Amino acid sequence: MKSSEFEQADLVMKKAKPNENSFSTKEWDKIIQKQLKSAQEVNRADALYRESVVKLERVRLQWERDMTQFCELCETSEDSRIKMMQNEMWMYCNILSSKCVEEDLCCESVRSCLEGVSVHSDIQSFINRSGTGTERPAPVVFEQYRPTNQEDRLHNNSSPGDDPFEQHRPQFQFPLGQAFQPNRYLFN
Numbered sequence: 001m002k003s004s005e006f007e008q009a010d011l012v013m014k015k016a017k018p019n020e021n022s023f024s025t026k027e028w029d030k031i032i033q034k035q036l037k038s039a040q041e042v043n044r045a046d047a048l049y050r051e052s053v054v055k056l057e058r059v060r061l062q063w064e065r066d067m068t069q070f071c072e073l074c075e076t077s078e079d080s081r082i083k084m085m086q087n088e089m090w091m092y093c094n095i096l097s098s099k100c101v102e103e104d105l106c107c108e109s110v111r112s113c114l115e116g117v118s119v120h121s122d123i124q125s126f127i128n129r130s131g132t133g134t135e136r137p138a139p140v141v142f143e144q145y146r147p148t149n150q151e152d153r154l155h156n157n158s159s160p161g162d163d164p165f166e167q168h169r170p171q172f173q174f175p176l177g178q179a180f181q182p183n184r185y186l187f188n
Helices: 002-016 025-115 119-130 150-155 182-186
Strands: none
Touching: none
């Protein structure tokens, strides 16, 4: 705005200069004062603008330095983070790989043991080591634990020689008039 006022005052001065004599001294001084005042305001505005531009440039340079420093810090941080991550993943893969090799060795050991398995010879070895003999056990027979007497035979309609296992029955001797007491005979 100041520059347009200066240009207008300068234009008025240039137009008025050839006709300087047609103006009164007071009017002429007024035109000159207006031109000088406009020139001073333009110079002041230019100086203020120049000073603002210089300050802005200083701030811009400081911002560039700060931004460069920040970007370098971020780059350094990312560089160390990526290197650390790379190192950790590398170590993890090495550990996993070594464990896989160990597992493969264990599996190979199991496979080699399994190659030596012979079903027939292993069963025969178990039989030889844990067998209880070549003869079958005797049949299980009923053993009566109470004395047999004539009344029982009559009640069952059987005769003394009818029981094939009679000779194998245990014969217990109990005192007369006493009932069988298992605790007395079993846990003395």
